[in-house]
Amino acid sequence: MGDRELDNFLEYLKQNRGCDLTLYKHSTLQRRLGVRMHQIGISSYGSYLDYLKHHPDELACLLDTIFINFTGFFRDFDAWEYLANEIIPKIISRKKPHEPIRIWSASCASGEEAYTLALLFVEALGIEQYLQQVQIYATDVDEAALKQARQQRYTNSEVAGVPPALLSKYFEPTPQGYVFNPTLRRRVIFARHNLLEDAPISKLDLLVCRNTLMYFKHEAQVKILIRFHFALNNLGFIFLGKAETLVSRSLLFVPASIKHRIFSKGAKLESNDVLMLSNKNSPANKSTLLDAKNIWQSAFKTSPIAQLIIEPKGRLIGANESAKTLLNLSTNDLGQSWQQLPFIAQFGDLNLPLQQTLGDRSQISIKNTQWSTAKGEYKLNVDLTPIFDFKRRFLGISVTFIDVTLLK
Ligand SMILES: C[S@@+](CC[C@H](N)C(=O)[O-])C[C@H]1O[C@@H](n2cnc3c(N)ncnc32)[C@H](O)[C@@H]1O
Missing domain, CATH: 1.10.155.10 (Chemotaxis receptor methyltransferase CheR, N-terminal domain)
Structure with a gap:
């Protein structure tokens, strides 16, 4: 076809x-x-x-x-082992005993992934604490798969991936198959959810979306990853499938283990920002900080002055609306090295200054450079400014484009 x-x-x-x-x-x-x-x-x-x-x-x-429903308990065992040993203890240690731990298995197919999560958390917390703290949301677009998941019953070959000790502890063998422990099952909610259309579940400590994004086109994957970013708590983790590569390049998440495709939302910036605002790490200060951060972000996005942010290795990590329009950039350009950005080939004057600022962190201004778009000819003043944090660590460069066409 x-x-x-x-x-x-x-x-x-x-x-x-x-x-x-x-x-x-x-x-x-x-x-x-x-x-x-x-x-x-x-x-x-x-x-x-x-x-x-x-x-x-x-x-x-x-x-x-x-909707290929292929799945399994502990699918890619090494990655689950890493999650159990390195990530789950971190999630638990950050919570007080009465605080909920929210987990989303997004595209859970017939439920094995969601029940694997339940097994790891009950082993880490003990049954009482698990029942009090853990909430697992398990969703898929495929109703037939969800129906199977809700039945919590699996054949001999389907439970082959479950370590024997866990199988005997949490599954009951019946003539119809192995039934997952009904008490643990109480903390797992199954629901239909389309990743391409529906709003994500929010305030998550762990989001598991494995072996699904790869079926979607690039632009759909980017959209979903952005939604996932919003859905996670600041210190939340995302666990993807082995073949998922986009997230490593997206700069939305910080790798916890690239090999196992586990990333964190990365709140590093925020804790530095907290220090800048105040030495006291109180919740009130954090919420003030979040408000301030939102304002900065909105101000950046909507500024009439076109601005790009390039990180120290030379990749584009920010472009506001004015820059997107002026330089004809799209979301796909985010994460690209500056040499690969389509407008750079036309903007010959920028090559050397960009290299220089990234190399020696000097501030450079280029006056009255020519730029033409479908809308007409422009004269621009371009400023390349290195950005440092409060400890003078180099964070990248800001490139602004000021339209001086009408100035004499
Ligand atoms: C290969 S299975 C992966 C199951 C499990 N996450 C794993 O890694 O073992 C892919 C799942 O994605 C689901 N899926 C496909 N399109 C989806 C969509 N738009 N929204 C939510 N789930 C979707 C399918 O129904 C299927 O159950």
């Missing part, structure tokens, strides 16, 4: 069946559609669309094939 045919097919589903698959990668969709069409002996796209129109149940079968 060609790209255009696939687009038409997806458009039909979106417009007529309320099912939007346009943000999934074409390569995945083509493979999965091929599997389904082969199963029912249909070889052309046109015939499949006809078939879909005349068989009301077909959409569910198609979605079943597309």
Whole structure:
């Protein structure tokens, strides 16, 4: 099936069946559609669309094939071991015994991932504290998978990944399969949630979203990661699948273990900011700080002066709205090295000064440089200013572009 045919097919589903698959990668969709069409002996796209129109149940079968529910207890055991040994103790130690620990397994399929989380937390906390503190939200877009998850019953081969000691402690063998402990199950809530459409669960200490983002197009992954960033508490962790690479480049999160794809929201900046505002680390100061930080961020975003922020290794980590418009930047440019930014090739005057400021941290001003966009010709004053924190550590550079076209 060609790209255009696939687009038409997806458009039909979106417009007529309320099912939007346009943000999934074409390569995945083509493979999965091929599997389904082969199963029912249909070889052309046109015939499949006809078939879909005349068989009301077909959409569910198609979605079943597309939402690949492959999962397992302790899938990628090493990563779970790292989580158990290095991350969960940190999460627990930051909480007072009465404070809730909020966890989200986003795309939990048939529940094994959510129950794995329950097992690790009950082992770390003991059953009473687990029941008092832990809340696990487990969501997926696929109702059929959720139905299986809610039944909490697994076959011999499905529980093969559970360490024997945990299997005998927390599962009951029955003729119908192994049943997960109903008391622990009380702290796991299953619900339908579409990562591409629904608002995230918030105030999270740990967000687990494994082996799912990779099915989505780049722009959808970026959007979801930004939502995840908001959903996490300041010191929260995110645990992704082995094949997920985007987050390492996104600069939204700080790696805790790149190998195991575990990241933290990274509150380093904030604790420095707290020191700047006051020596007292009280909650009141923290909330004042957060307000202040939001104001700074909004001021940066909405400033009429175009501004870029480049980190010490030369990657673009911030561009306000004025800069995006003036320099024709998109969200995809965030995280790119400055040499790769499309506007740099046209902006010859900037190459050497950028190299110099990143190298020796000097302040450089370039006057009356020419810049043309679809809207017209501009004369710009460009200022490159190194940024340091209060301990004089180099944080990066700010590049501002002031429009002086109309000045004499
Ligand atoms: C390969 S499974 C991963 C299951 C589990 N996280 C793991 O790593 O073992 C992918 C899951 O993503 C779910 N999924 C696909 N699209 C989704 C969406 N838009 N929102 C939420 N879940 C989605 C599928 O239904 C499927 O259960």
